[in-house]
Every structure is written in C-alpha cells, then in structure tokens.
Amino acid sequence: MIPTATLGRLVTYLRVVAELETEGVLTTSSEAIAGRAHATAFQVRKDLAYCGRLGTRGSGYQVAPLARELRRALGLTRVWHVAIMGVGRLGQALADYPNFDRYDFALRAAYDADPAKVGSTVGPLVVEGLDDLAASVARHALDMAFLTVPAAAAQGAADALVAAGIRGILNFAPTVIEVPAHIRVESVDFLAGLTRLTYYVGNPPAEHDAPS
Template identity: 60%
Template sequence: MSTVPTATISRLVTYLRILTQLEAQGIKKTSSEHLADEAQVSAFQVRKDLAYFGRFGTRGAGYTVPTLRRELRRILGLTRSWSAAIVGMGRLGEAIAHYPNFGAYDFLLKGAFDIDPHKVGREVAGLTVQHVDELPRVVREKGIDIGFITVPHEAAQDAADALVRAGVKGILNFAPTVIDVPKEIHVEPVDFLAGLKRLSFYILNPQLREEVA
C-alpha cells in the first residue's frame, strides 16, 4: 500500500460517521456523491480516498452501506478493543475520564495517572488515580495501547517519556506543545487553541481557504 495522507484518514473517520448514521436510519445503499455532500468534499475525493484500500462499490450502483461501514471499521482498526490511560488528572483529564461514549467505540479507559500527591489515590470515573511511577506495571498488566497527555505544556515531554518507557505505542497529546518521541510511536495532537486561531484566520479571509488535499 502506498503512503496514505493524514487528511485521507481523517476523512475516512468522517465517512464512517456518515455511514453509521445511514445504517441507523435503515438506508442500505449510498453513493460517492451523497458521502461527498455530507462530508463537504468532492465525489472524486471520496473515490480517491477509498481507492487507497481497495474497491468497495459498483459503478452505477454505489456502495452497500453495511459493507462499506464494516470495511472502514476494519481499516481504521475499530474491530478490536483499545485500552487507554490518562496522564494528568486535572480538570481536562477528569473531563475526558467522564466522557460517556468510550465504550461505544471499543476504547476502554483503564488507567489514570498523576504526580500530584493530592490527586493520587482519588477516585475518578471508577478509576483510582495512580502515580506515574506505576505506569509500566499497569500498562503491562492491563495491556494499555494508548496514552492521553493532559498535563500542562511544560510537563508534556516528561509525560510522553513515561508513556514511551512503559510501552505505549500511541499518544493523544492535548498539551499545547510538540513532544519528541521515537519514530515508531504515533502522536496525534489535539490543540483546540490552534483550531481557534485557524478559524479566526479563515473567517477574516474566506477567499484563502485551502482546497481539500
């Protein structure tokens, strides 16, 4: 398989959401045009994105909704459960821990960590907050795959280092800073302030909105 653009993976997530809604409505068939309209891209873009992974539709007949949804779940790795842990149990960490829909998508929150003695030992969303020093043991015993970093930016690199040493292979980084990890570790940044800044730019400069890649 050739290298798949990050933007394509993001759009696959959007297509999956649309297909899930269609299936819930009892709709059995759809088209690239309909997916494109709902995702606000072109039909050509939809077909191009899907073509990275094979052929899923029939010319003139479109896509079978349950089949394409199942294939996208497989491609995105959503046919198995993923275990996650949070490092940083301040307000953001607690808010994420209380998010009600992890289980609906087979993401299981199995650990909560901090270094603050006032937070360690507390109960949050059914989990006991543990010291970061316990990460390696908990990751090993509970098979944790993903780490959420929700610490202040100045502590993010230490949190990332701890997750990497513990054996976590993927990190969702909510701290507004870039972290340095080995190349085999994938990091997804979640920076809502950066999003707000981009939003303000495009509101002021709508003519400069970039075309979908």
C-alpha cells in the same frame, strides 16, 4: 500507506456511513456520502479506493459492508485500551465521557504525578501514581494514552509513557513533544485551532461569490 489527508477524511466517511446505518439505509453512493461529508464525489471514490474495491459499479455502495471495511481499514477491529495521563479538568472531562465504548475504546487507567490526587476517583477509574508505570501499563494492556498535563510537563510525561511501553499518544498539550520514531503522536490542540480561527476571522476572504 494511506495518505494523511485521506485518513482524516475516512474518519468522517465512517461517521456518515454509520449514521446511514442507524437510519436503516441499505445502499448509498459516493455523491450521497460527499454531500454529508463536505467533500466531492470524486474525492470520496478515490479515498474509498484506498481501502479496496468497496463498491459495485452501477449501483453504489452497500452501507453495512462499507462500514465494516472502513472500520477494518482504520484499525477499529478490536477494543483499544486507553489511559489518561494527567487528571486536571480536561482529564476529568475525558474520564467522564460516556461514549468511548460506542467507538471501541476502553478507558482503563488514569495517572497523575500529584500524590494528593492518587487514590481519588475520576469517572470509573482510580487515579494511580507514576511509580512503576511500566507494570501498570502492562497490567492494563494499554495501547494508547491521552496526554492531558500542562504544557510544561508534557515532554516529561510523554517520556515516561514511552518508557512504560505505550505505543500511541493523543497529545492535548499546546506544545510539540519529541518521541522515538516508532511511537505515534496525534495532537488535539484547541489553542492552535482558536488561533487559526482568529487569522481567518481577521482576514475575511473577498466575497466574489454570491450566495446560491
């Protein structure tokens, strides 16, 4: 429904609006949001219009209802249950991340294939093995999983998660994984980001614009 590109920006707008909310601002405008979000006022209005008639012509957007509607549009209306698959360094860092509850996510479980890790604790969780993953997924009422295993193990781990009933995967491994069409995957790939950065740094754009 919402275009992918718009979806990405809506996340940013929500952050901006939440920031305004904590600053005590009551009313804002497409221009003000655009300034903080690195976008144009045109684009902000068009993007926000995907979520309904959120503003008031002539006076702008009320911060609190706007935040509420953005959260609703993005699906942030309940606490989502998340698991960590793969308790390496990254998995541990995520387990210790203190801010999930601020964002309506709850870390409920951590899994690792290595028997030596099973039973140890990471952050608030006890690491479980992969035996009867489906039962554990059901018990924890898991919605989504962080996939933080080595690239070579990513496909197998993803298959196991899908078979166990997970509906969404946030893939941190630097590799493409195949999943059935009804499962969603989003990737967080810092090596890809680093490589894109390398391209840009190695090909500096001609500077025809003088700095303002």
